[in-house]
Structure formats: C-alpha cells, structure tokens
Amino acid sequence: MPSLDLLELRHTFERARILLAFNGPVSQGIIEEMGRAVRAHLENHAVAKHALADVFSVYIEQTQNIHHYARHQAASAEAFTQLSHATILIGQQQTETPAYQVMSANLIAQQDLPKLTDWIDEINTLDAKALRTLYKQKLRQPLVQGAKGAGLGLIEMRRRACQPLSYRIQDTETAEYKFFSLSVSVCAS
Amino acid sequence: MQHLYIQATEATPLIDLNPNTPDALRIEGESYPENTFEFYHPILQWISELIYHRPASITLQLRLFYLNTGSIKCFMDILEMLDEAHHQGVPVQVEWLYDEDNERALELGEDFAEDLDLAFHLVAQA
Numbered sequence: 001m002p003s004l005d006l007l008e009l010r011h012t013f014e015r016a017r018i019l020l021a022f023n024g025p026v027s028q029g030i031i032e033e034m035g036r037a038v039r040a041h042l043e044n045h046a047v048a049k050h051a052l053a054d055v056f057s058v059y060i061e062q063t064q065n066i067h068h069y070a071r072h073q074a075a076s077a078e079a080f081t082q083l084s085h086a087t088i089l090i091g092q093q094q095t096e097t098p099a100y101q102v103m104s105a106n107l108i109a110q111q112d113l114p115k116l117t118d119w120i121d122e123i124n125t126l127d128a129k130a131l132r133t134l135y136k137q138k139l140r141q142p143l144v145q146g147a148k149g150a151g152l153g154l155i156e157m158r159r160r161a162c163q164p165l166s167y168r169i170q171d172t173e174t175a176e177y178k179f180f181s182l183s184v185s186v187c188a189s
Numbered sequence: 190m191q192h193l194y195i196q197a198t199e200a201t202p203l204i205d206l207n208p209n210t211p212d213a214l215r216i217e218g219e220s221y222p223e224n225t226f227e228f229y230h231p232i233l234q235w236i237s238e239l240i241y242h243r244p245a246s247i248t249l250q251l252r253l254f255y256l257n258t259g260s261i262k263c264f265m266d267i268l269e270m271l272d273e274a275h276h277q278g279v280p281v282q283v284e285w286l287y288d289e290d291n292e293r294a295l296e297l298g299e300d301f302a303e304d305l306d307l308a309f310h311l312v313a314q315a
Binding site: 028036050053054056057060061064067136139140152153155156 | 199200221222223255257258259261262265269290291292293300304
C-alpha cells in the first residue's frame with residue numbers, strides 16, 4: 001500500500017490557500033486551542049480587527065455547532081466518535097477583495113438535514129435588516145426546554161459573512177449519515 | 190447570599206458578584222463555554238435573588254471581548270431581568286466597557302441597549 005504523501009497533501013493545502021486545517025474529533029479543548037491559533041495567525045497578518053473578530057466568531061459558531069450536535073444527537077459512544085469527527089479549514093479566498101473562508105464538515109443524520117438546509121436557505125434570502133430583525137427576535141425568545149441552543153448560530157454566521165452561506169451534501173458509506181460541508185466567506189475589508 | 194466569584198478561563202469570563210456591593214458587580218473576559226446555559230444558570234439565579242432582596246441600587250459592569258451566540262442569549266436574559274427590576278423602581282446601571290478598536294463589542298453593546306429601558310452606558314477604553 002502506498003503511504004500517504006504528506007508533502008503532496010501540504011501542497012494541496014497551499015494551492016487552495018488553506019491557512020489552518022484540522023481533521024479529527026472536536027472537543028472544547030481543541031476548539032479553544034485552534035481558536036487561539038486562528039487569532040494569532042490573523043494578528044500576524046495584520047488583518048483588520050473587525051475581520052479577525054468575524055472570522056473567529058464564525059469559526060466558534062461552526063465548531064461549537066458540530067460539537068453540540070454530536071453531544072445531543074449521539075445515542076452511543078460509537079455514534080459520538082463518528083459525529084464529533086470534524087473537518088475544519090480556514091482559507092484565504094483568491095478573489096480581488098481579500099476574504100477568508102471558514103469551512104467545516106461533519107456527519108449529519110439524514111432525517112436532520114431538511115430542517116437544517118431549509119433554515120440556511122431561509123437565512124440566505126434575507127437582507128441585512130431582515131437578518132437583524134430575526135436575530136433580535138430569536139434573542140428575546142424564551143429558550144425551549146431541551147433546545148440545543150438559541151438558534152442564533154447560523155444567523156450570526158450570515159451576518160458576519162459577505163456572501164450567502166454555502167453548503168454541500170455528499171453521500172457516505174452508510175445510509176444513516178450524510179457528509180455536510182458548510183463554507184462561510186468573511187471579507188477582510 | 191453568597192459572593193459568587195469565578196475566575197476567568199480561556200473561554201469563560203471573570204464573574205465577581207458580591208452581594209455586599211451591589212453597585213460593583215463585574216463580569217469581564219471572553220465567553221464561549223462548551224455549555225453556555227449551564228455556565229450562566231447560577232449567574233442568572235444569583236441576579237434574580239439579588240433583585241428579590243431589593244438592593245438600594247444595582248450597577249453591573251460588563252467588559253466582554255467576545256461572546257458566542259449562546260452567551261449573547263444569556264446576557265440578554267440577565268439584562269432583561271435587570272430591566273424588569275428597573276421597571277419595579279430599583280435604580281439600575283449597566284456599564285458596557287469596550288476597547289475602542291473593538292467595533293464588534295461596541296455594536297453588541299448598542300444592540301443590547303436598544304432593547305432596554307434601564308441606564309445603559311457605553312464606555313470606550315483606550
């Protein structure tokens with residue numbers, strides 16, 4: 001069996017202008033540690049403060065969403081291992097206006113997908129004013145017992161982004177789960 | 190009532206709520222814990238108890254650098270509780286301290302202030 005060519009993998013990341021990459025089980029510790037790396041990296045690149053805050057915010061919302069989903073959805077230790085396995089990438093977009101891309105992917109149960117994609121599609125139709133109204137409305141809503149969160153994460157991501165939220169769904173070996181990728185672009189200026 | 194004092198960590202702020210000095214309540218730092226609602230539950234309870242004891246006045250100083258959405262929700266709940274106390278006649282002040290180059294912290298403070306009737310002061314720091 002040919003061994004994995006790490007140099008080639010590194011070149012692949014570099015060609016795609018990936019600044020940071022992670023593939024494995026996420027935990028709060030990993031989220032904090034990598035978050036620190038994200039901040040340090042952007043500070044070194046003299047990125048505008050608000051862009052740094054936006055990239056960090058999108059990164060935290062994405063990774064904590066995956067972690068919460070795994071914690072609340074997994075019915076067994078084995079399922080938790082599968083669901084907490086995340087692929088996280090932070091890249092620099094090769095466009096005229098400098099932008100950062102915060103990307104993450106994880107397994108999502110087939111039956112949970114329509115609700116998630118409907119929600120993203122709905123958010124993507126809203127302009128800044130409507131997003132703010134929806135955000136404020138969610139903020140003042142009492143939490144539903146057993147709710148995983150306040151339902152603010154994706155709204156927040158869209159508010160920080162300079163393009164609609166982009167997602168992709170791919171098949172996995174099992175019928176139960178799909179591979180869900182989310183990409184959020186944050187403009188640096 | 191107990192003095193609720195929790196040291197800051199990488200992802201949770203310093204909590205300094207002393208019932209003997211209701212005019213010097215303080216929360217300061219970053220806030221994106223793993224389970225936000227569990228972390229803030231005792232804080233919400235403490236504030237609720239303080240209001241129940243009807244202090245002469247309340248001042249809460251907030252200096253928060255980054256909050257995840259779960260934390261923003263918890264702070265909205267804390268502030269709504271204080272707003273309710275204000276409506277019941279307790280003089281309440283909230284001081285929102287932000288670093289002057291942290292635009293997002295200012296915007297968040299403005300977002301909170303917009304929905305509240307209590308005295309909410311935005312204070313820029315160099």
